[in-house]
Amino acid sequence: MSIISENTVYFIIAVAIIAILLVWAYVTKRMQKDFSTLTWVLIPVAIAINVAVGQIVVTLKLPVYLDSIGTVLVAVVAGPWAGALTGTLSNIIWGATIDPNAFPWFPVAFFIGLVSGLMANAGWFKSWWKVVVTGFVVALTSAIVSTPIAVYLYGGITASGSSFITAYLLQTGQGVVQAVLSTGFLVEPVDKIATAMLAFAIIQGLSKRFVARFPRPENAEVEGTASQTQLIIAVVIVILLVLFAVFLLGNIIGG
Amino acid sequence: MPERLSFYKKQDSVLHRLNPLSKLTIALGIIFISFLTPFYWAPHLLIIFVIIPLSYLGKVMRDYFKAMLRLILPAAGFLFIMQALFQPFEGSELFRIGFLHPTQESVRFAFGNATRIFVMVSSFTIFLLTTHPSELMTDLTRRGLPGQFAYVIISTLQIIPQMQAKAQTIIAAQRSRGLDTESSFFRRAGAIVPLVGPLVFGSLVEVEERAIAIESRGFTSTHIKTSLHDIPDTTADKLIRWMFIVFIILSLVSRIWLS
Numbered sequence: 001m002s003i004i005s006e007n008t009v010y011f012i013i014a015v016a017i018i019a020i021l022l023v024w025a026y027v028t029k030r031m032q033k034d035f036s037t038l039t040w041v042l043i044p045v046a047i048a049i050n051v052a053v054g055q056i057v058v059t060l061k062l063p064v065y066l067d068s069i070g071t072v073l074v075a076v077v078a079g080p081w082a083g084a085l086t087g088t089l090s091n092i093i094w095g096a097t098i099d100p101n102a103f104p105w106f107p108v109a110f111f112i113g114l115v116s117g118l119m120a121n122a123g124w125f126k127s128w129w130k131v132v133v134t135g136f137v138v139a140l141t142s143a144i145v146s147t148p149i150a151v152y153l154y155g156g157i158t159a160s161g162s163s164f165i166t167a168y169l170l171q172t173g174q175g176v177v178q179a180v181l182s183t184g185f186l187v188e189p190v191d192k193i194a195t196a197m198l199a200f201a202i203i204q205g206l207s208k209r210f211v212a213r214f215p216r217p218e219n220a221e222v223e224g225t226a227s228q229t230q231l232i233i234a235v236v237i238v239i240l241l242v243l244f245a246v247f248l249l250g251n252i253i254g255g
Numbered sequence: 256m257p258e259r260l261s262f263y264k265k266q267d268s269v270l271h272r273l274n275p276l277s278k279l280t281i282a283l284g285i286i287f288i289s290f291l292t293p294f295y296w297a298p299h300l301l302i303i304f305v306i307i308p309l310s311y312l313g314k315v316m317r318d319y320f321k322a323m324l325r326l327i328l329p330a331a332g333f334l335f336i337m338q339a340l341f342q343p344f345e346g347s348e349l350f351r352i353g354f355l356h357p358t359q360e361s362v363r364f365a366f367g368n369a370t371r372i373f374v375m376v377s378s379f380t381i382f383l384l385t386t387h388p389s390e391l392m393t394d395l396t397r398r399g400l401p402g403q404f405a406y407v408i409i410s411t412l413q414i415i416p417q418m419q420a421k422a423q424t425i426i427a428a429q430r431s432r433g434l435d436t437e438s439s440f441f442r443r444a445g446a447i448v449p450l451v452g453p454l455v456f457g458s459l460v461e462v463e464e465r466a467i468a469i470e471s472r473g474f475t476s477t478h479i480k481t482s483l484h485d486i487p488d489t490t491a492d493k494l495i496r497w498m499f500i501v502f503i504i505l506s507l508v509s510r511i512w513l514s
Contacts, residue, residue, distance in 0.1 A: 037474055040403050041466040044411040045458050048418040056422055056450050060436055060443045069451070085407075093411050096388065097261055100322075100379040101330050101372075153290075155368040157337045167341035198447070202455050210463070 011148065025081060034079035034215045042078065042214070046070030047090040051098070064191040067094075071113045072138075072199040076125050077214040080117025087113035104153055108146045115141045116196065120219040125200065127223055129233040135196030136189055143184025150180045162187045261412065262322070262383040270313030270381075274492040275391040276398070281309075282382035284499030289374040291506040293513040295363075298370045306377050315384040322380050331373040338365035388412055394486045402480065406469070418458060425453050 025031040047070060054067035071090060075083025087109030095103035119125060119134040150158050150166075156176040157163045162183055169179035203211065203220045211217045265271075270278065285305060289298040310319040339362045346358035392405040426436065429449050435442045436450075 035403070037470050038462065038466045040406060040474070041462050041469065042459075043407050044414050045462055047407075047411045048414040049455055049458065051415050052418040052422045052454060053451055055419065056426070056454070057447070059426065060446060060450075062440075062444060062447070066447075069455075089407055089411070093408065093415070095379065096383055097412065097415065099326055100376045100383070101326065103379060104375070154334065154372065155338055155342070155364065157334065157341060163337055167337055170341050170343055173343070198451065201448070202452075205452070205456060206459065210459070213463070 007148070022081075031079075031081050034082050036078075036215055038213055039074070039078040039082050039215060042074055043082065043086050043089070046074045046086050047093055049073070050090045051094065064194055066191065066195055066198065068109065068112050068192075069195055069199050069202070071109065072116045072195055073202060075113045075117035076120040076199065076203060076219050077211060077216055078117075079216050080114045080121065082215075083113030083117040084110045085113070087111075104149055105146065107149065108142050111141050111145045112138055112192075121216070123219075125196075125219055126221060128197070128200070131196050131200040132193055135193030138196065139188035139192035140185070142192060143181060143188045146184055147177060147180045151176055156180055261388055262318075262380065263387050264315050264318050264384050266314040266385075268312065268314040268385070270309065270315075270385045272487070273385075273495070274486065274488045275386050275394045276488075277492040277495045278382050278386050279391070280496045280499050282378045284503055285378040286375045287503045288506045289371050291503070291510050293506075293510045295367055298367070298374045301374055302370070302377065306374065306381065310381050310384075313381060313385045315381065318384055319377070319381060322384075323377065327373055327376045327380070330376070331369045334372055335365045335369035338368055390484075390486060393482055393484060394488075396480075397482065397486070403474075406474070414458075418454070421457065422450075422454055425450055 022031075049070035050067050053069050054065060057064060057066045068087065068090070071083055071087040074086040088106050091102055091106035091109040095101070095106075116125075116134060116138050119137060124130045124134045124137075150156060156170065156179065157166055165186060166179045166183045169182055170176065174182070204222065211220050285301060289301055292298070307316075310316045339357045342361040342364055344358050344360040344364060346360035348356050348358055349362065350357070389409055392400075392408055396402055396405045429446075430436060434446055434449055436446050437443070
């Protein structure tokens with residue numbers, strides 16, 4: 001019982017930090033600047049992109065979801081709060097029209113939008129290798145945020161396919177939280193890095209005049225031109241990140 | 256491709272006539288009670304004595320059972336089996352197949368968990384079956400929700416089917432040009448770009464025109480807008496809302512007290 005109350009304290013602290021950030025962004029008018037009419041119009045289109053691309057991927061039978069490309073797109077050109085709103089509404093609408101099982105996961109989508117927006121604001125969406133890093137950070141965030149939902153709402157094993165990994169880790173004698181978190185670290189990076197790279201490709205394909213009309217066009221400027229070298233750097237970084245994740249996992253399992 | 260834009264089922268029932276916010280309170284109230292209650296059998300009793308009668312009251316029992324068979328039971332059933340088999344609880348073993356050894360405790364835990372998920376999804380489903388999305392949005396806007404949110408929700412519901420139709424057209428068109436969408440993994444992964452590209456660029460082009468169109472209709476105007484439809488909010492509605500808030504607080508208090 002004492003462990004649960006300790007986690008409750010962490011939960012309340014996390015919610016309080018987000019609430020303070022929200023109020024700060026609202027009071028200092030940073031948020032209002034991002035929500036122009038064009039942003040409000042882009043959000044529904046981005047949600048529809050999330051849904052439609054998610055379904056195309058299902059048609060192609062690929063082992064990823066790619067259901068947050070629109071969210072990342074909005075987060076880059078219109079800031080973290082617009083991205084967070086897109087993610088949240090996207091999940092709510094997915095729940096209301098396709099599958100009510102999607103509702104409880106909306107905080108994950110919120111953080112995907114928020115974190116990719118913050119990364120883009122910090123200049124981490126300007127070349128291939130930086131986008132890969134952004135995708136990896138988003139993946140870590142989404143693994144961490146989805147863990148408490150999976151543990152407290154579903155008791156650790158959820159109704160998705162990757163639960164078999166969680167179930168295996170539980171059988172090897174790990175705690176529920178570690179098992180769910182390790183599964184997230186294993187499954188998320190591929191999906192989120194692919195999402196970030198596709199969103200980057202889409203933004204590069206848009207005309208400069210169009211992107212310039214959004215609140216944060218500077219986030220999408222490309223630096224450097226040698227795309228071949230950049231791609232090689234990106235691949236190397238992916239391999240390093242995967243090795244890092246395996247190393248982390250080994251530590252978690254060992255300890 | 257059959258389109259299911261929303262779950263809403265048009266009927267004339269007590270539940271349909273309730274204020275949308277009251278229905279939302281009922282749905283969320285049922286969920287909170289089932290997750291907060293300290294009594295093991297409370298969610299099961301909720302299904303029998305609240306959720307099924309509610310679906311009957313709303314004249315959506317058939318649709319509810321259809322949704323249950325299609326969406327809720329598979330998910331809850333999968334959850335139950337996985338958790339019963341894999342949750343490592345100590346206790347009296349029921350049987351043993353290889354390394355699987357479900358115990359009485361793990362089955363009990365899995366059953367409780369699956370039922371709570373069942374209650375959660377069921378109560379959302381009944382809410383969606385009896386509430387039209389634009390009605391809910393109108394009511395919430397009247398209560399102070401910014402109009403932009405209502406715009407986003409309603410227009411998304413309109414855009415998604417268009418977008419899905421467009422995606423199907425693009426898939427068919429690219430296939431007829433010889434795009435490989437069914438063979439090896441790398442071919443299929445490579446097919447993403449020619450499918451996603453046209454879809455996304457095509458839909459983003461419309462964004463600018465849409466922005467100008469809604470701006471010219473006073474989208475960002477701060478004046479209070481009037482509504483053509485009047486959504487009733489009776490004393491009974493207010494009573495129901497307060498009742499469910501009290502229920503939630505009661506179950507939270509009993510949870511803290513009894514643990």
